[in-house]
Every structure is written in structure tokens, then in C-alpha cells.
Amino acid sequence: MFKTTIKALLMLLIPVSVFSQVVTTNPAFPTDNQAVTIVFHAQEGDGGLADFTEDIWAHTGVITNESSSGSDWKYVIAEWSENTDKAKLTRINSNTYELNIEPSIRAFYGVPEGEEIQKMTFVFRNADGTKTGRATGGLDIFVDVYEAGLNVNIESPINGEIVALNQQIPIVAQTTDAEFTRFFINDELIGEYDAQGFTYDFTATNAGKTSFKVEAWSQGESAVDSAYIFVKGEVEIAELPTGMRDGVNYIDDHTVLLSLLAPGKEYAFAIGDFSNWEVNDEVFMKRTPDGERFWIQINNLQAGEPYIYQYYIDGELTVADVYSEQISDPWNDEYISEEIFPNLPQYPFGKTNGIASVFTTAQTPYEWQIENFEAPKKTDLVIYEVLIRDLSEEHSFQFLIDTLSYFKSLGVNTIELMPINEFEGNNSWGYNPSFYFAVDKYYGTKDKLKEFIDACHAQGIAVVIDMVLNHSYGQNPQVQMYWDGENSRPAADNPWFNTVSPNQSYHWGYDFNHESNYTKAFVDSVNSFWIEEFKVDGFRFDFTKGFTNKPGDGWAYDASRINILQRMAQEIWKVDEDAYVIFEHLADNSEEKVLSAYDILLWGNMNHKYKEANMGYNSSDKSDLSWASYQKRGWSKPHVVAYMESHDEERQMVFNNTWGNGYDWYQITNENIGLKRIEMSTLFHLMIPGPKMFWQFGELGYDYSINWPSGTSDDRLTPKPPKWEYQEQWRRKNIQLVTASLNKLKTNYDTWETENFELDVRGEIKTVTLLHEDMNAIAIGNFSVGYKTVEIVFPQGGQWYSFFNDEEDIVLNDQGVWQVLLAPGAYYLFTDKQISEPDLGTGVENNVGEEKSFKYYPNPSNGLLWVETTKSINNIEVYGSMGQRVFHKRIASSNKPVKLSINTKSWANGVYILKLQDNKGEIQTAKLVVK
Incomplete structure (x- = not known):
């Protein structure tokens, strides 16, 4: 059975040679009103600061009874980047450091009396925080704070430690204020001792679980601590059952099979709620003959009950399942509301550390209303880029559905x-x-995301998701499983990641090795999952010029990268032949030309050129818009996804408001003039054939900087306020209406898909001419800040119809030349066939009028509109959906309310903006529908 030797001893501090702990303390049982020395053993834990030769600081705080969770640090000493002397460690030898917490724990951290200190928390780091020393698995380090009096602690073995068969390990226990202690193995009394602590040499001769318990007694009272080890036998070798995939496989309502891809690892356990977070024979995973995977079948589960779990690998690493469809996060879940994610499982604090995974059997499948959605043609795409976090304060899929x-x-x-x-x-x-x-729980449940996609499809709207497969970050289990702690980077044997990015100019997180077959298989599994499970219509892939192992900044032509990306696209099209594959590539045109010909869409950043055009700076081709054209790029297919703004670019109205050009009365820094310029640039944006993209609220002239509120890059990622109320400002509403009308033209008329078009978009006066057998169209805009007399050459003479204002229709001579004086910012769209103004709808329910100081009726109007005010006004205007003024009346100064009628019989059906101005200059607007 057991080979044992007993040694009793008095101890104050267990030396590191006895057992492996990343932190030890002196005294061994620190209390809140004592000073304590923290001893950091840098070679232990994740070893991230092992043999480090420079200074080390502690990022440290406490867990108290006021902490909202086991990860809610309180009274943190200094920010992460602050190198304060108070938290600087003293080097004792190459891998041993000390930090004196004095005059007491409570005073050091500044914890008020009455608040219970439960633990001290630590992460050790170098000066700039690029290297850290943590517990095994990269976890935070926790040190218990005890109450004064009788205490007992089993210092070794670590609870749940895995040991080899016939391995000898020391059992080390220590107590305070004990008269005697009792020691049990598997509930069998082994010995009773008078001393304050003891060691016991234990030889593990039997495979399986062995439990230890120590009781400390004093004056009839006792304190108890327990621990267990698992004596590992041989790993069972067995093939993964046919049809099983990596991650969770649901066998039936009470059974799952877990499969872990972990090439080169020796053994693994699946631990979780189903094992009471202990290792045992029932969760000791089998290994496949090729050594690639571990798997285990978990039986007798409760149907519909969420189970939280992790993998415990080689006795030193605990990680979540990278293939899991839900995670349990000890640091962030507490901030997710019940409305966003109902019945979120509670993290098992005290049983494990770090992110865990969740599975639930007997889930009710989502019932799709639209099974076979026909997505829009690539040439018709009008894409709206959305950051759910900033679209509304509730940041939810439900808000998207409602919008x-x-x-x-x-x-x-x-x-x-x-x-x-x-x-x-x-x-x-x-x-x-x-x-x-x-699915990120901050936005909602996976079924709510499916409901959103389903609702989009019902409205004829496709859904593309942004996928980041260039890099990942440290919480990814694939990073953690193969980690070089000494160098704080993925290890050389990591199957998925490069040790360092080959692109030293542009890199984030940890770089996927896209030449690896493991990475290729992972990428394919990710992409197919979102198409098959969520019916997404395609992907926008982030920073695809990083999909290479070729050193450099990624700009130059790279044949290996082309092969990697074409292979990925081809695998996507095997799952859905019509899926959109969109790259944020932004590399040399010679490479983008090849990718475009392969039916891949590519982002075309026109932010800078439109910025110059909007601000009125047109010299030296500053505002040349021609690069939005696939033909200008020499591409064979219209696959440029051009955009004026994206999440990554400054907003156009910020440029206009801050640096807009001007002459005399015409100043682009004037908000109304600046907003009108956005209408003009939107016309040209949508006239150039090919798919187009808008950034959220761009159609309302959003004017909060990407660096709001500080104006510096420190706030680049800071949440920005949603401004739905901008719809109530008539000038901003005009941009929205112009955008909507042009989008309808683009998606409903073949003219906007023509391959025969002409661009003259380099200078102050810009034109785009579309030539098609069904209809020709021409856009004209004066991007200067002054009046310009010009001659515009149309495709032919005769009748041309003004889309924005039918009062501006023109008849040209046989030469098709239009001589005109263009005001600054003036723009036109003419067609040689008359087209009706599209029915734009009202978008969202509008109760305008009920809280105004005027009323208007009937609405909709079919010939006569009455306007009644409750106070005096001096100006009434009505604007069409394209921004043209269709009615204007000045009213003599008076202090009386006004009642007047407006004849709307000659107006085209559609949406109009009614604008009233009072004697104080205050403006009120309302939406009016004419039918």
C-alpha cells in the first residue's frame, strides 16, 4: 500500500525546495493587521519572469467581502503602467524576490476597518508590462489572508496535483495556535502530532485519487484543511469515434463527448461541474493513436442544465475549450445584464481559475423562418458597417432587430x-x-443573433460578420497551451501560432501561422461553422495582408499569401458558393488585382480623398476620387468596396468642422454648409459602379471624432455616443434622404451596374457619367468654395431630367453642352429618362407633431396641408426628400399664432421636411408624407 516516513517540525516558512509555489509568505498565516513578506519564486507558475535580470514590480490589490466576485480586485496599488517604489520587489537571488507589505496588510492597501480582507492578489511584471510572472496557466496569483487564532493549511501537495505512479511526494502541513494535529489518508488516521507542523513522505503506489486531511485542535475547537492528488496510470489509447469533431459533441440529452486537439501533450482531464471540479478516473481522457487528440464521453448529465468545464493538461495547465460555443468569464460576466443575456450561468469561484467553457444538452433548436435566402448581387452591395456597442446604449442584438x-x-x-x-x-x-x-455575451445570446440574421433575410438584407484570423490574444487556449513563459510569447512548438510576427511594422496580439496545416484546418472550421450554424452570408476578414510568414511590412506582392487566401476562399465557397469574401487587404494593387479576379471583394479606403473633396481642397489631385473605380485600378471585375468612412477612419464631418476651406460667406466649417457637402460626396460615392460601404451614422453627418473625447489616440477605442436624435435635425435628415434615394437607384437600375462609365473627378468640378442602353445618367458637383461658370458635356443633347428637383430639368442642344453657373457645393443628378422619386418610407415610427408648438394636417396630405402654430413664426419652408426646397413663405413680424394652407397637389409622392422658424431664430421640423 503506502511507504511512509513521518517527520515533525516547527516551521515559520516552508522553503521552496519542499514544494513548488509561485509565492510563499512570512509569516505563513498572514493576518490583516500584520506585516508580511511576500516571496516571489520567478521560476514557478508560468515562469514568465524566470532568470529575468531587470527590475520587477507587483501589480497588486486585495479581494474583500465587498468584491463583487473572486476576480474583483480592490485597493489596487498603482495602475498597470505605474512603477511605484511601494510595489517594487527586492532581488534575493536570480529567481527569488521579496516584497514587504507593511506596516500591515490593511494599512499597505488602505482598506477601511470593518471591511474583511480575504486574499491578496498579484501579477508580477517588468517595467513596461511586456513580461509578467503569473500562476500556472497565466492566471492571477492569490494569497489567503487569515483570521487570527487557530488555522491549518496543507501547503503540499497542491490540491488536485497529478503525480506519477510510485512517485514520492512530501505532505507538508502547518498550523497556528494548535495543541495537536491529526493526519488522515483516505479517511484513515495516520498519526497525531503535538508540533505546529509536519512533513510526511508519501509514495504513490496505487493509481487513482488519494485524499489527505489535517485537523488542528485547540481547547475543543478544530480547524480542517484537505487536499487530494491523482496518481496517474497509463493513458488509454483509443480512436476518436466516427463523426466526432473537436469540441463538444452532443450524443443525446444526457451525454456529450469532448474532444481536445493537443498534439504532443502527454495527458489531459476534462474537469467541471460534472466532476465537482476534481480529477478522477471518470474524466481521465483517452488519447488517439496518432497522439493528436484527447477525448472523453461524459454520461448521466441533466438535460437542459448548463455545465461549466475546462481541460487540465499535463498537470500544469487549465484552459477553456477553444471550440466552445459559450464561455464563463470570471472577470466580465458580472457586467452583463439579465436583459441582454438571461440566466447566465454563475462562474464557479473557488473551484477553478481563468475562463471556462459551457455546454448545455437538450437545447431547443432555433426555428429559421427564412431557410434559403437569396443574397444581393456583389455589384449591388450597399454595406452598413455596425459596431453594436456604439449603435445604442443597450448594445444588443435586440436593438438591431428593432432597427x-x-x-x-x-x-x-x-x-x-x-x-x-x-x-x-x-x-x-x-x-x-x-x-x-x-457569440460575445455582451451583445446577447446566440439565438438572438440568429433571430437578427433571420429578420434581416426576411427584409432582403444580407449579414456579413467581421472575422479576425490574422491574430489572437492571450485568452485564446491555443496560445496558452503552447506558451514560452520565459519570452512571453507562443512557444516554438505551437501548432497554430508563430513565435513572433514576420510583420514588425503592423502586428497585434499573437500571429497565426497561416502556413501551418493546423491553422488552415482551424480557419476552415471557423468559417464553415458561422455559415452553417448562423446562416451568415459572408465575411469581412481583418488585415488579410498579415496572412503570410514572409518578413516585411506586408505591402509588396506576395505569391505565398495569395495562395493562402485563395485556398481559404475556395474552402468557404465549398460550404456556400455565393458567400461574400471581403478582405481588408490594403496591399499593393498588383496583388489586389489578382485577388479581385478570384471573385474576392476588397476594401477600398477613400477616406483621405473624400476628406479633401469635402473640405474644398482640390489642387494637385488631392481630391481625385478615381481610385474608387475598379477600372482605374486595372481590375477585371467591380470588386472594390469603396468607403468614405469606416470604423478605422476619422469622420468626414470632423474634417469639415475643423479644417474646412472657405471663401467669403461660404465657409465649410459652418455646420449647415459642411453637412450639405456630405450630400454631394455621397452622390459621387454611390455613382461610381461597384459595391459601397457606409459607417454607422455617416448618413447623418456624424461629427464625434474617432478620438473623442480627449482628441488623442488614447481614446480611439472609447465608446462614442449614439446620435439617433440627429434625425430630427433637418439638414442631417437631408443627408439620410439623399443617401436612401441614391441607394434605391443603385440597387434598382441596371445603369448603376454598367461597365461603360466615365470619370472626371480630379479637380474642383467633378462629373461621373454612366452609359447604359436602358438609361444614361450624369452626376455633377462643384467641390470648390466659389462660383464656377462651366460647360458640362452630356452624352447627348435633348431632354435631361433632374433627379433631385424636377424644376431643374434641362433641354440641351445637339452637342449636349450645358453652360451653367454652379454655386459652391451645388450638385446635380440628371438622367435621360424620367424616373420617379423612390418611396423611402419613414424608417422608424415618428410621433413628430405631438409635442411641437404647431400642428399640421392631414398627414399624409393628398392636396392641401394646413399648418397651425401656437406662437408667432416668421418663416415656413418645406424640403423634398432630396434636399430641394419646394415651398417657402415669409410671414410679417407679428406676435400672433399663424394658420395657413399649402397646396401640395403638384408635389411628387414621398417624404418631406416641414421647417418652421420663430422670431427668436429657433427652428422646429417635422416629417410630412404626400400621397
Whole structure:
């Protein structure tokens, strides 16, 4: 059975040679009103600061009874980047450091009397925080704070430690204020001792679980501590059952099979709620003959009950399942409301550390209303890029569902969601991904996401998701499983990641090795999952010029990268032949030309050129818009996804408001003039054939800087306020209406898909001419800040119809030349066939009029509109949906309310803006429908 030797001893501090702990303390049982010395053993834990030769600081705080969770640090000493002497460690030898917590724990951290200190927390780091020393698995370090009096602690073995068969290990226990102690193995009394502590040499001769218990007694009272080890036998070798995939496989309502891809690892356990978070024979995973995977079948589960679990690998690493479809996060879940994610499982604090995974059997499948959606043609795409976090204060999929009528009225036919798979933290753009199969809970449940996609499809709107497969971050289990702690980077044997990025100019997180077959298989599994499980219509892939192992900044032509990306696209099209594959590539045109010819869409950043055009700076081709054209780039297919703004670019109205040009009365820094310029640039944006993209609220002239509120890059990722109220400002509303009308033209008329078009968009006067057998069209805009007399050459003479204002229709001579004086910012769209103004709808329910100081009726109007005010006004105007003024009346100064009628019989059907101004200059607006 057991070979044993007993040694009793008095001890104050257990030396590190006895057992492996990343931190020890002196005294061994620190209390809140004592000074304590923290001893950091840098070679232990994750070894991130082993043999480090420079200074080390502690990032440290406490867990108290006021902490909201086991990870809610309180009274933190200094910010992460602050190197305060108070938290600087003293080097004792190459891997041993000390930090004196004095005059007491309570005083050091500044914890008020009456608040119970439960633990001290630590992460050790170098000066700039690029290297850290943590517990095994990269976890925070926790040190218990005890109450004065009788205490007992089993210092060794670590609870749940895995030991080899016939391995000898020391059992080390210590107590305070004990008269005697009792020691038990598997509930059998082994010995009773008078001393304050003892060691016991134990030889593990039997495989399986062995339990230890120590009782400390004093004056009839006792304190108890327990621990267990698992004596590992041989790993069972067995093939993975046919049809099983990596991650969770649901066998029936009471059974799952877990499969872990971990090449080169020796053994693994699946631990979780189903094992009471202990290792035992029932969760000791089998290994496949090729050594690639571990798997285990978990039986007798309760149907419909969520189970939290992790993998415990080689006795030193605990990680979540990278393939899990839900995670349990000890740091961020507490900030997710019940409304956003009902019945969120509670993290098992005290049983494990770090992120865990969740599975639930007997889930009710989502019932899709639209099974076979026909997505819009690539050439018709009008994409609306959305950051759910900043679209509304509730940051939810439900809000998106409730807002679909707005997107529909805007003429959007594709919504592109910035990353919605799990990323680190809650408050993020999402480009720091960690789990690729799990929906980020901060936005809602996976079924709510499915409901949104289903509702989009019902409205004829496609859904594209932003996928970040260039890099990942430290919470990704694939990073953690193969980690070089000494150098704080992925290890050389990591199957998925490069040790360092080959691109030293542009890199984030940890760089995927896209030449690895493991990475290729993972990428394919991610992409197919979102198409098959969520019916997404495609992907926008972030920073695809990083999909290479070729050193450099990624700009130059790279044949290996082309092969990697074409292979990935081809695998996507095997799952869905019509899926959109969109790259944020931004590399040399010679490479983008090849990718475009392969039916890949590529982002075309026109922010700078439109910025110059909007601000009125047109010299030296500053505002040349021609690069938005696939033909200008020499591409064979219209695959440029051009955009004026994206999540990554400054907003156009910020440029106008801050640096806009001007002459005399015409100053682009004037808000109304600046907003009118956005209408003009939107016309040209949508006239150039090919798919187009808008950034959220761009159609309302959003004017909060990307660096708001500080104006510096420190706030680049800071949440920005949603400004739905901008719809109530008539000038901003005009941009929205112009955008909507042009989107309807683009998606309903073949003219906007023509391959025969002409661009003259380099200078102050810009034109785009579309030539098609059905209809010709020409856009004209004066991007200067002064009046310009010009001659515009149309495709032919004769009748031309003004789209924005039928009062501006023209008849040209046979030469098709139009001589005109263009005001600054003036723009026109003419067609040689008359087309009706599109029915734009109202987007969202509008109760305007009920809280105004005037009323108007009937609405809709069919010939005569009455306007009654409750106070005096001096000006009434009505604007059409394209921004043209169709009615204007000045009223003599008076202190009396006004009642007047407006004849609307000659007006085209559609939406109009009614604008009233009082004697104080205050303006009120309302929406009017004419039928």
C-alpha cells in the first residue's frame, strides 16, 4: 500500500525546495493587521519572469467581502503602467524576490476597518508590462489572508496535483495556535502530532485519487484543511469515434463527448461541474493513436442544465475549450445584464481559475423562418458597417432587430457586424479575439443573433460578420497551451501560432501561422461553422495582408499569401458558393488585382480623398476620387468596396468642422454648409459602379471624432455616443434622404451596374457619367468654395431630367453642352429618362407633431396641408426628400399664432421636411408624407 516516513517540525516558512509555489509568505498565516513578506519564486507558475535580470514590480490589490466576485480586485496599488517604489520587489537571488507589505496588510492597501480582507492578489511584471510572472496557466496569483487564532493549511501537495505512479511526494502541513494535529489518508488516521507542523513522505503506489486531511485542535475547537492528488496510470489509447469533431459533441440529452486537439501533450482531464471540479478516473481522457487528440464521453448529465468545464493538461495547465460555443468569464460576466443575456450561468469561484467553457444538452433548436435566402448581387452591395456597442446604449442584438426598418428605409442591403465572436473584455471593438465559435455575451445570446440574421433575410438584407484570423490574444487556449513563459510569447512548438510576427511594422496580439496545416484546418472550421450554424452570408476578414510568414511590412506582392487566401476562399465557397469574401487587404494593387479576379471583394479606403473633396481642397489631385473605380485600378471585375468612412477612419464631418476651406460667406466649417457637402460626396460615392460601404451614422453627418473625447489616440477605442436624435435635425435628415434615394437607384437600375462609365473627378468640378442602353445618367458637383461658370458635356443633347428637383430639368442642344453657373457645393443628378422619386418610407415610427408648438394636417396630405402654430413664426419652408426646397413663405413680424394652407397637389409622392422658424431664430421640423 503506502511507504511512509513521518517527520515533525516547527516551521515559520516552508522553503521552496519542499514544494513548488509561485509565492510563499512570512509569516505563513498572514493576518490583516500584520506585516508580511511576500516571496516571489520567478521560476514557478508560468515562469514568465524566470532568470529575468531587470527590475520587477507587483501589480497588486486585495479581494474583500465587498468584491463583487473572486476576480474583483480592490485597493489596487498603482495602475498597470505605474512603477511605484511601494510595489517594487527586492532581488534575493536570480529567481527569488521579496516584497514587504507593511506596516500591515490593511494599512499597505488602505482598506477601511470593518471591511474583511480575504486574499491578496498579484501579477508580477517588468517595467513596461511586456513580461509578467503569473500562476500556472497565466492566471492571477492569490494569497489567503487569515483570521487570527487557530488555522491549518496543507501547503503540499497542491490540491488536485497529478503525480506519477510510485512517485514520492512530501505532505507538508502547518498550523497556528494548535495543541495537536491529526493526519488522515483516505479517511484513515495516520498519526497525531503535538508540533505546529509536519512533513510526511508519501509514495504513490496505487493509481487513482488519494485524499489527505489535517485537523488542528485547540481547547475543543478544530480547524480542517484537505487536499487530494491523482496518481496517474497509463493513458488509454483509443480512436476518436466516427463523426466526432473537436469540441463538444452532443450524443443525446444526457451525454456529450469532448474532444481536445493537443498534439504532443502527454495527458489531459476534462474537469467541471460534472466532476465537482476534481480529477478522477471518470474524466481521465483517452488519447488517439496518432497522439493528436484527447477525448472523453461524459454520461448521466441533466438535460437542459448548463455545465461549466475546462481541460487540465499535463498537470500544469487549465484552459477553456477553444471550440466552445459559450464561455464563463470570471472577470466580465458580472457586467452583463439579465436583459441582454438571461440566466447566465454563475462562474464557479473557488473551484477553478481563468475562463471556462459551457455546454448545455437538450437545447431547443432555433426555428429559421427564412431557410434559403437569396443574397444581393456583389455589384449591388450597399454595406452598413455596425459596431453594436456604439449603435445604442443597450448594445444588443435586440436593438438591431428593432432597427431593421431604419436600415431598410435607408436602402441598405447588407449589414456588416464588427466582431461578434468572444473577444477579451466587454468594452471593445472586438479585434482582440479569444474564442471563435462563441457569440460575445455582451451583445446577447446566440439565438438572438440568429433571430437578427433571420429578420434581416426576411427584409432582403444580407449579414456579413467581421472575422479576425490574422491574430489572437492571450485568452485564446491555443496560445496558452503552447506558451514560452520565459519570452512571453507562443512557444516554438505551437501548432497554430508563430513565435513572433514576420510583420514588425503592423502586428497585434499573437500571429497565426497561416502556413501551418493546423491553422488552415482551424480557419476552415471557423468559417464553415458561422455559415452553417448562423446562416451568415459572408465575411469581412481583418488585415488579410498579415496572412503570410514572409518578413516585411506586408505591402509588396506576395505569391505565398495569395495562395493562402485563395485556398481559404475556395474552402468557404465549398460550404456556400455565393458567400461574400471581403478582405481588408490594403496591399499593393498588383496583388489586389489578382485577388479581385478570384471573385474576392476588397476594401477600398477613400477616406483621405473624400476628406479633401469635402473640405474644398482640390489642387494637385488631392481630391481625385478615381481610385474608387475598379477600372482605374486595372481590375477585371467591380470588386472594390469603396468607403468614405469606416470604423478605422476619422469622420468626414470632423474634417469639415475643423479644417474646412472657405471663401467669403461660404465657409465649410459652418455646420449647415459642411453637412450639405456630405450630400454631394455621397452622390459621387454611390455613382461610381461597384459595391459601397457606409459607417454607422455617416448618413447623418456624424461629427464625434474617432478620438473623442480627449482628441488623442488614447481614446480611439472609447465608446462614442449614439446620435439617433440627429434625425430630427433637418439638414442631417437631408443627408439620410439623399443617401436612401441614391441607394434605391443603385440597387434598382441596371445603369448603376454598367461597365461603360466615365470619370472626371480630379479637380474642383467633378462629373461621373454612366452609359447604359436602358438609361444614361450624369452626376455633377462643384467641390470648390466659389462660383464656377462651366460647360458640362452630356452624352447627348435633348431632354435631361433632374433627379433631385424636377424644376431643374434641362433641354440641351445637339452637342449636349450645358453652360451653367454652379454655386459652391451645388450638385446635380440628371438622367435621360424620367424616373420617379423612390418611396423611402419613414424608417422608424415618428410621433413628430405631438409635442411641437404647431400642428399640421392631414398627414399624409393628398392636396392641401394646413399648418397651425401656437406662437408667432416668421418663416415656413418645406424640403423634398432630396434636399430641394419646394415651398417657402415669409410671414410679417407679428406676435400672433399663424394658420395657413399649402397646396401640395403638384408635389411628387414621398417624404418631406416641414421647417418652421420663430422670431427668436429657433427652428422646429417635422416629417410630412404626400400621397
